[in-house]
Amino acid sequence: MALLARSLRASAQPALVFARSMGVQYKAPIRDIQFVVDEVLNGDRHYQKAGFTDVSSDFRHSVLEEMAKFSEEVLSPLNAAGDEHGCKLDAKTKDVTTPPGWKEAYEQYKEGGWQSLSVAEEYGGQNLPLSLGLIKSELIATANWAWGMYPGLSIGAMNTLTLHGSEEQKQQYLTKLAEGTWLGTMCLTEPQCGTDLGQMKTKAVKQADGSYKITGTKIFISCGEHDFTENIVHIVLARTENAPPGTKGISLFIVPKYLQKEDGSLETKKNLVCGGLEKKMGIHGSSTCVMNFEDSKGWLIGEENKGLFQMFTFMNTARIGTALQGLGAAELAYQGALPYTKERMSMRALSGTREPEKAGDAIIHHGDVRRMLLTCKAFAEGARSMMYETSMLADYMLTAKTPEEHKKVDDEMGFLTPILKGFITEIGVEAASQGLQCFGGHGYLQDWGMEQNMRDARIGTLYEGTTGIQALDLLGRKILLQGGKNWLSYTGECFKYMKKQLWDNRQTSQHKREIVRLLPYFAKWYYMTGRVALRARSDADALSAASNDYLMYSGYTVMGFHWLRMMDVASERLANGGLSKEDELFYKAKVQTGQFYFDHLLPRANSHFQSALASHKSIMGEDAFNFQQQ
Amino acid sequence: MALLARSLRASAQPALVFARSMGVQYKAPIRDIQFVVDEVLNGDRHYQKAGFTDVSSDFRHSVLEEMAKFSEEVLSPLNAAGDEHGCKLDAKTKDVTTPPGWKEAYEQYKEGGWQSLSVAEEYGGQNLPLSLGLIKSELIATANWAWGMYPGLSIGAMNTLTLHGSEEQKQQYLTKLAEGTWLGTMCLTEPQCGTDLGQMKTKAVKQADGSYKITGTKIFISCGEHDFTENIVHIVLARTENAPPGTKGISLFIVPKYLQKEDGSLETKKNLVCGGLEKKMGIHGSSTCVMNFEDSKGWLIGEENKGLFQMFTFMNTARIGTALQGLGAAELAYQGALPYTKERMSMRALSGTREPEKAGDAIIHHGDVRRMLLTCKAFAEGARSMMYETSMLADYMLTAKTPEEHKKVDDEMGFLTPILKGFITEIGVEAASQGLQCFGGHGYLQDWGMEQNMRDARIGTLYEGTTGIQALDLLGRKILLQGGKNWLSYTGECFKYMKKQLWDNRQTSQHKREIVRLLPYFAKWYYMTGRVALRARSDADALSAASNDYLMYSGYTVMGFHWLRMMDVASERLANGGLSKEDELFYKAKVQTGQFYFDHLLPRANSHFQSALASHKSIMGEDAFNFQQQ
Structure with missing residues (x-):
């Protein structure tokens, strides 16, 4: 400190x-x-x-x-x-x-x-x-x-x-990394494989001194080469000689850009080199590198062939970090669009002139513009609450006394992580697009930063496991394979809260109506899970076909629960009174934003419900892609 | 010819x-x-x-x-x-x-x-x-x-x-324009106004010879300056002296880049100049110009103060042309993604190995990837059918004998136009994004053209009237203000077709199940229109608040009807037999894609229905935007 x-x-x-x-x-x-x-x-x-x-x-x-x-x-x-x-x-x-x-x-x-x-x-x-x-x-x-x-x-x-x-x-x-003197990277992806690390080819050959010589090509290495620090520490996945095929033969290595001499100073010859930078849609300031390893000296982390397992131990925190991009994109979209919509004049409000002294009313007085602003706002604030709650679980990982305690927390986070990463990065792209849309044609120009926000946000659903991977992870690994354990415990906590508000606090709680609206979403979540699981027994592809809808449904429902809690807190503060003018404005804005979420965003879950339960045969059928224009 | x-x-x-x-x-x-x-x-x-x-x-x-x-x-x-x-x-x-x-x-x-x-x-x-x-x-x-x-x-x-x-x-x-020797533009937008042309300021001062001197700044002029042709003919909106304020005082002028001399050859001095090019998210090859008029010589088209009316007479065709961008984006997304998903290997299909000789199965065997491909395909093909049907109405405009005939066709098109422009450009952006997503991280790179497709597509919902403008045009002007005339006549035709297939052709028609699924969407369209109209009587802002959902609902429903017809034709051909192998593959693909639309895309309309009917107070309320972080 x-x-x-x-x-x-x-x-x-x-x-x-x-x-x-x-x-x-x-x-x-x-x-x-x-x-x-x-x-x-x-x-x-x-x-x-x-x-x-x-x-x-x-x-x-x-x-x-x-x-x-x-x-x-x-x-x-x-x-x-x-x-x-x-x-x-x-x-x-x-x-x-x-x-x-x-x-x-x-x-x-x-x-x-x-x-x-x-x-x-x-x-x-x-x-x-x-x-x-x-x-x-x-x-x-x-x-x-x-x-x-x-x-x-x-x-x-x-x-x-x-x-x-x-x-x-x-x-x-x-x-060195903690003090920021050096920076580090993670080198996983290769040209032929990203998600499917079993196809990985980079080789690590053990040397007499216990070190390894590493040879191969890694791509999409974010921040693989840069000028921020004197050295860069790469954590690299590679295969040792005679390693078993597939993901069971992957090991983890430390490969620094510059090797350290005995006295701690750095060699001047690079231990690996950047072979190229990718030209990307966005995040232009972040270098996305091809990294070429050629007999590059590295050291094993832990044991051989445990690389994938080691990666998985902090996958949750890494993915939650990526989910932040969705939250950030929504927040920035809102912050960018709000002042513009208060200043840009166009037409008169449908219900009558608001700013008679001006040539037109500010566009914030138009319902559809407000809808777009509120979409950004409700997504940003809902996502924030979802993310903080999960990150507080992560706090227990640092203080866990035993591997069992650690695993318990990790499992609880594990259920929420794909929802955060998958759902929040998707809505982040949407919010970025809505924020841009508030500007009309001006949003398409570089000047306002809204198109950059959308281009930057677009990577969110791709790296650290695409939305499709998050969706399968949630439905397959985190729910069905665990017999729903962590999911049921999470939803159980939600029910407990709603019951408390509906019953114990019935005199004071002001959003019983929202609880009554939200409960069916939880009930349908159970129903949908059972139906998809049953269908998957006879055809495992049904899981993949339904997984995206399942993920999005889960996201909207969890966010609904967070909005309920935020509305409860805000309404309680308002009811208690004695607030500063600023606090009063703050809590009132919170309540309306929550109402907007319940009215206009939460219902989207129903379409995902319908689609998830509709036949997967129209997705998996063999006919769709057979015709080819000659 | x-x-x-x-x-x-x-x-x-x-x-x-x-x-x-x-x-x-x-x-x-x-x-x-x-x-x-x-x-x-x-x-x-x-x-x-x-x-x-x-x-x-x-x-x-x-x-x-x-x-x-x-x-x-x-x-x-x-x-x-x-x-x-x-x-x-x-x-x-x-x-x-x-x-x-x-x-x-x-x-x-x-x-x-x-x-x-x-x-x-x-x-x-x-x-x-x-x-x-x-x-x-x-x-x-x-x-x-x-x-x-x-x-x-x-x-x-x-x-x-x-x-x-x-x-x-x-x-x-x-x-000259018809032979392509010259090209033309439309100069409407000014820095302070796009949609709200009543705020327009560009001045036209009449000269003794009957011409006008035009002064002002126009922005967002697509193709305002370029090297394709020796001359460029600008159609310009401006105000004459003493013109009434607002949209009633707008006139239309021809302002050529180079004036013609008596002998038909061109002057060498420019009559107006390009003051700058915008830096945009996409469509980089299309010049988006600031055009500076300074005593630029021009000639009135038609009568003074009729400019807005004259613009409106071909607004429908112009907007349908823009809607094409959505169709194109979806088609290109599909064409780009399909071969990639057949070649890129990652993991094994959930239901078992498909390509045992390879290191993994092609990603097209994964349900979620198929879902994305089918989304692009169903949108492109559905949009094509919607657009062609409307453009065939436009054919009658050229052969209309009387202004009344012309108006009748224009009105029929007028109802469909905002649905095409609004809905198809929106789904075009989505399809472009889904096509990109099929590539995983690779889709984010320039190499594959998928990120360009998304950046290019993004302008579609902004120009020629934003989606918000289309939505208001549909619900307000094209449906409610006309007492639903053209809408009812269109949906009446849809019912007629469905009744014919359900009853007259009941022995042969093979998609009665789809009709039964589609009918409620039409019924709810009526219901929703009535409910929103009623609400708007006491608060006109309710129209704007519901308009986007209304537009999207209409789009999904109309596209559903087009898919029904396409499925009917395809299934009839298949039932009749005697097809070439190629045709058989073609029609079968069509039927499955239609089924996918009914199963997985059409249900989205229900969320829009729910949101349109939910309270507009959570959108129009005064609290949401009042708090400001200091």
């Missing part, structure tokens, strides 16, 4: 702007964040219970304020310029240059000690809860997603070393 | 390719097009009835083959390169250079006589039906939408002159 005292405030310098436009100037939604953490999820109780006794409301608030400042003042203004400039690969040196100002922003971030927030103290970390790290990541993600990938990917590498590295490896690498 | 004999086949030259990748190589879906025109919509009978006795099936086929060749061989290979290069504005000369190869492609198009397809013979046209022109436009649009905008916008200018120009204006401008 000492490191945080090195306030970013002092060092925050105005960022250079290179592009014609600024895009959206991000404003951290501090009140919204506090509402979820403090009021909806009872943060004080949670952090006490999870063993983070230092993490008081005041402390959280000060961390949040610092991070907000950095995100707003440093990262947000670099976002549009990063999109415009992108990364450049030097054809000769194979060095990668990041967009102007990005490296300097990282220096400030590193100096602030932000990278080690949730790392153990013995490796230079601050031992703070993962859920606090997630909030930090949310602010970065929304202000400048592509920039955030550099420290973000490194967290994946740190998690791997924390869980599976030897003490020596932790001392050598984790400490 | 003589011009068509100048076959493009002879002159078709392989296009130059400048980009690293080719994007999607387009293949014109000739069999699908013929299926809709000849079999579903009974083209032979239609063209006879509409008075185009020359337009036989053979003739249509030969036009289609020629156009397919040009689109596939010339336009499609230029699509990715156009995106990469974009248009360049010379800061000094204010000339715009289009992407490499584009001008040459236009030369071929012009030589082929394609631009005059539906222009009257006295102005050098070929007098062919508009519906045939639409098919031509579809092929161009799918192969290379941005390129197609240059001739496409010119069609808008030609329509204006055809309907409202003087004989002299037609001889001077329309003939």
Whole structure:
């Protein structure tokens, strides 16, 4: 915690702007964040219970304020310029240059000690809860997603070393990563395989000194090469000689960009090189690299052939981190569109002139524009509550005493993770598109940053497992294979809450009507699960055919439950009275947004229900793709 | 028709390719097009009835083959390169250079006589039906939408002159536009107004010689400046002196880029200049210009203050042309994704190994991938049928004998137009996104052309009236204001067909089950209309709040009816037997795709129904946007 005292405030310098436009100037939604953490999820109780006794409301608030400042003042203004400039690969040196100002922003971030927030103290970390790290990541993600990938990917590498590295490896690498002097990556994908890692070919040959020589090509390596740090630590999946075929023969290695000499200084010759940068739809500021390994020296992490298992141990946290992109895209869409719709005049409101002194009424007075704004808002705020709740589960992973305790928490998170990653990244793309739409033709221009938001958001449903993979993971692995254990326990908690509000608190609870609307969605969730499971007994393809609808149904329903809780809290505060004007506006906005969700978004689940239960034969039938135009 | 004999086949030259990748190589879906025109919509009978006795099936086929060749061989290979290069504005000369190869492609198009397809013979046209022109436009649009905008916008200018120009204006401008020697644009939007043209400021001052001096700034002028032709004819909306305020004071002018001298040759000084090019999300090859008018010489079209009315007379055809972009995006998404999903191997199919000799099964064997492919396919083919049916109505506009006949057809089209423009461009974006998703992370790269397709498609819901404008136009103007006249007559025809299939043809019709599924959607359409109309009596904003859901509901339902008819035709052909292997595959694919639509896409309408009927107060309430983070 000492490191945080090195306030970013002092060092925050105005960022250079290179592009014609600024895009959206991000404003951290501090009140919204506090509402979820403090009021909806009872943060004080949670952090006490999870063993983070230092993490008081005041402390959280000060961390949040610092991070907000950095995100707003440093990262947000670099976002549009990063999109415009992108990364450049030097054809000769194979060095990668990041967009102007990005490296300097990282220096400030590193100096602030932000990278080690949730790392153990013995490796230079601050031992703070993962859920606090997630909030930090949310602010970065929304202000400048592509920039955030550099420290973000490194967290994946740190998690791997924390869980599976030897003490020596932790001392050598984790400490450097925690202080941010080096950054890390994860090298999984190869040209012929992404999801299906069993097809992986990269070879690792053991040397006499215990190290390995690694040879192969990895693609889609986010932040695989850059100029932020003096060294980059790659965590690489590869096959040792005589490893069993498929996923059972995969091992995990540390392969640094520059090897360390005896005295700790770095070699000048690269241990592996970047073979190319991908040209992408968005996230231009994040380098997406082809990484060529040619007898590159590396060291085994843990045991041989345990690589896939080791990857899975932090898959949940990695995927939750990716889900943040959906939340960020929705939040940025709303923040970008709201002021525009209040200023842009077009036509008169249908119910009569609102701004007679002007040539037209602001478009926010038109119902369809309000619908789009509210869609962004309801998605962003609903997603935030869903994500924070799950990340608080993750806090117990750091304090778990036994492998069993760890597994229990991991399983509980495991059920929610594909819903977060799958559902929230999908609605993030939709929200980004709706935010753009609020601008009419102007939204299509680079100037406003809304089209960048949509292009950036679009990667969310693809990496860290596509939506299709999340959907299968949820329905197949996380629900059916477990006999529904964690799902039933989660929904049981939801029922308990609704019952309490309907019955015990019936005198005061003000959203009994919403509970009555929400209950059938839970009931149908059970019904749908049973029906699909039965169908899958005779034809396993029925699972895959229904999985996307199942995922989206689950997402809308879980978000409905979160909106119910948020509305309950807000209405209770309003009923209790004694609020500041600002708080009154805040809670009232919350209640209306929730009502909008119940009225206009939750019903979408019903279409997914219908489609999931409709015949899978029209999907799996053999006729559809047989004709080919000659 | 003589011009068509100048076959493009002879002159078709392989296009130059400048980009690293080719994007999607387009293949014109000739069999699908013929299926809709000849079999579903009974083209032979239609063209006879509409008075185009020359337009036989053979003739249509030969036009289609020629156009397919040009689109596939010339336009499609230029699509990715156009995106990469974009248009360049010379800061000094204010000339715009289009992407490499584009001008040459236009030369071929012009030589082929394609631009005059539906222009009257006295102005050098070929007098062919508009519906045939639409098919031509579809092929161009799918192969290379941005390129197609240059001739496409010119069609808008030609329509204006055809309907409202003087004989002299037609001889001077329309003939040049029809032969393609010049191209035209439409200059409507200004910085402060797009939809709300009443706010327009551009001034036109009458001169002694009867011409006008026009001054003002127009933005978003598609193809406002380029190097395709020696001259560009701008149709410009402006206000004369002392014109009444608002939309009643708008007049229409011809303003050429270069004025013509007495001898017909062109002046060398520009009459107006391009002040800038917009940087856009997509359609990079299409120049989007700021056009600066400064005492630019122009001539009035028709009478003063009739400009808005004149624009409206061909609004339907212009918007239907834009709707093509949605169809094209869905078709291209399918064509791009299908071969990839047949080749890319990942994991094994859930129901068991399909390709044991390979390292994995092709991803087309996974249910969720099939769902995405079928979504693109069902949307493209359903949209095609919807669009062709409407464009056949447009054929009667050319042969209408009286203003009343013209108005009747225009009104019938008027009801369908916002559904086509609004619904089809929306599903086009979705299909483009699903096609991209089929590629996993690879879809995010420029190489495959799928991300370009999505970026290009995204403009569709914005220009020619946003989706919100289409939605209000449909519900407010086209249905409620007309007492539902054209809507009831359309749905009446649908009922007639369904009754015939359910009863008269009950022995042979094979999709009675689909009719029984579809009928409630029509019934609920009536119910929803009544409910929203009632609510709007006490609060007009209820219309706007429900309009998007209403539009999407209408779109899904109309498309359902088209799928029913396509399934009926296909199943009848299959039942009759005697088919070639190819035809059998074709019709079977059609039936399964229709089944998919009924099972998995049509149910979405129900969510829109629920949302449209839910309270509009959660949208219009005053609380939602009042809180602001300080």
